[in-house]
Amino acid sequence: MPYCQSEVLKKLIFLLCMLCVLNACNAPSNQLEQILERGELRVVSRYGLTSYYNNGDELAGFEFELAQRFADFLGVNLKISVPDTLSKTLNMIDNGQADIAAAGLTVTRDRQKRLRFGPIYYEATQQLIYRHGTTKPRDITEINTGQLEIVANSSHAEQLTTLQQEIPLLSWTENQSIDTSGLLELVQLELIDYTIVDSNEMAASHSLYPELRVAFDVSDPQPLAWGMRRSDDMSLQLAVNTFFDEIENSGYLDQLIEKYFGHIRRFDYVDSRAIHRRIQTHLPQYESFFKAAALAYNFDWRLLAAIAYQESHWNPEAVSSTGVRGLMMLTQATANEMGVSDRKDPQQSIFAGTAYLTMMKNRLPERIEEPDRTWLALAAYNIGLGHLEDARVLTQKNGGNPDRWADVRENLPLLAKQKWFSQTRYGYARGGEPVRYVGNIRRYYDIMLHHDEVNQNISTPPAEINETLPAAL
Template sequence: MRLTLLLPLLLLSGCDLQKSHLDRVQDNDELVVLTRNSATTYYQGPFGPTGLEYDLAKGFAEFLGVKLRLVTPDTLSDILDDIQSGRGDVAAAGLTITEERKRILNFGPAYQHITPQLVYRSGHRAPGNIEDLAGTLEVVAQSSHAEKLRQLQKSYPELTFLENPELESEELLYLVWEQVIDYTVADSNEISINRRFYPELRVAFDISAPEPLAWAFPPGEDLSLLNKAREYFDKLNRSGRLEQLLDHYYGYVSNFDYVGTRRYMKHIKERLPPFRKWFEEAGKETGEDWRLLAAMGYQESHWNPKAVSPTGVRGIMMLTQKTMQHLGINKSRHNAQASIEGGALYLTNIKKKLPERIKDPDRTWLALAAYNVGFGHLEDARILAQEAGANPDKWADVKKFLPLLSQKKWYKKTRYGYARGREPVRYVENIRSYYDILVWLTDKDKLPTEVSPAFKIDTPAL
């Protein structure tokens, strides 16, 4: 009798073991994707989860008819170990196909080609080649960059470098910008994204020819899920969807121009006049200084009503359709007057969510940061500041903690997780500078403008 009861269980167990990878995913109704938090892969943006890898993985889960579960291991090494051990169905983390990795993993079709490049900071002598390096070169541990440098050491035995097991490429670029290290190697797509925030970063030379990025799958002969991924990417290619996604995240970056003071002042004369009346009207309705709203509009879109960002926000004030509807504005986001009205109301609503004890100008600077990075991420930074003994109600303190949201050591402790925390710091400081120039110009021309008490300060923007 006992053997009779055990037999069906053994048969069921055996059947489960014989199921293909694809069958197991569909039976579990879940696709487990290993990825990493970065601007080029996946992160929680102001309007929800975003990133190229996120969009691709979400699309694949929908293609399979299952739910998506994202897992973000601590390091690149952990991602590679986990997918090799089968602790995930696919690794979608901007992985370069290399010879070393092909020996231990299966790879899907290439969806993007990037070029690994050596990066330094302007103001330092530009190295022309590997032999010109004179300083600290640091790369992500177990990365394709480390593998490439080990290959180069065969031809250049004097080449030395460090492998950092804790920081991501984005963080190493920041260290180069801060002049903590002299060089790093990063992929061309990561450089394109991050040079907007660190304009002094420069590319010295390419480390190799362009290389393909692809998803990694567990090793073995079961290619059922991988073959399904091939079908999915083939569909994306044929439909033009893949090209749209790449353009969505990287197309605008190729035209990036670091706008200086002269260009800004030129745009004040040439671009601002048609929109000034609407900035003034929005200022009167909300109690905000119209020049602050105009400075926001310039930071967001350079006063371009047709602007579209990689996250899908549109218009002069870069709002989502959902935000416009929530504000009760049922007009196109490309309608300049509607966008300006929406941006002003949205900023005012954020201010209302902040504790009443926070006074201007800090209240405004914190609200601007939340407008850019999301209210939840701002609150995470304020909590980190408070826990460290800093003042969570002062912008001068909070802006020191926002950048920590891009570091694993810190964002793992927060509710809303990873954010490109340095971006809102630059965002706020840029707006302060743009605002100061507008105040100076309007005062110079003695135009009838009224300055909010929040901005009657004698010190310049830092």
């Protein structure tokens, strides 16, 4: 939402005072003054779900909304252009054709020699992407039998160059003409074997490329920020810093991240370092209970651990505002039904939660096969079997398959809309919650699997890992 006029004037007065201090009020116009004088902020971005795209008749995207907010902050118009390639994007910043690159740029050592970066607003991990049905490489040394293609002049190229110092035979092709989404499509069509994509982009784009999978992380989490021309003129950077301070303090940045990356943020980049720490510090205390419950009820123990992390972050003392508590966040009614005397007792909580999930699975129609059976049971664990059945009925009415999680999850959010919940037996429910709930658990489960592979130096074939469940998609 644009700032009101008085707010804009306050910001402009502040910025102009700041510029006077910087320039002693008699130097030639600096970059920020030029933007204010022309009344236009020139931003270069790129098309994509995480940056800038057309949403029907409206423009949308995380970077677009952030840039529009900054233009409102300055009281100027926003002009966005999308160069054909990343190289052109960087060149437009270098030669002054654009003021800011708001394109999900990774802050790297090489780029810091060329650009000045604003505050870090997010983190992403580089991931190697391959097509389902082909051999999954276990690590970077196993990709030389296939064709790896990446965006030219990208942070991915910098990372591979660094890795090549330790792996001299590592080779790849840099594509000068297409972007990340184009390379994903080439992998989907089996025209190339691998590409590298930032994790936030992969998560946001996965529904567009259903056959693609993440093989492994190529880098640690890396910061993302706006890029600006590197010079002695710091006026624009100071304004950007002031802007980010304000949107962080007001909560707007968190709201925008939740809007576009909420499903990612819960399990990664902001949270991933926390879960990896807790794998070391918290999980060992409860691992034997997860394994025992998994053995008793025929689950992968890492799935049970992922559920508990989603529920409580492995905190047996956790209590929600609605009164659910413990590692598996049991309601009092569920605890009574499962014979739990102390919901904060880790062993009782884990076994009761697993027994309840088993009950949900067993009450689903026998015809539902895995993995859909488990995903639907998890949704029922979260929202209740009655509401799940309502969503399955709506799915069938809308031409979907009520036995497929992919179809049901599209219809679950309809339970919050009167047009739809008025047709159901159990009525209103916040149907978006189980969709996020299942998605988060699947991704936490992926992290658990990856952690085992890395730390135990083993790679279990997918068919063995997934006798009960497939790899999280």
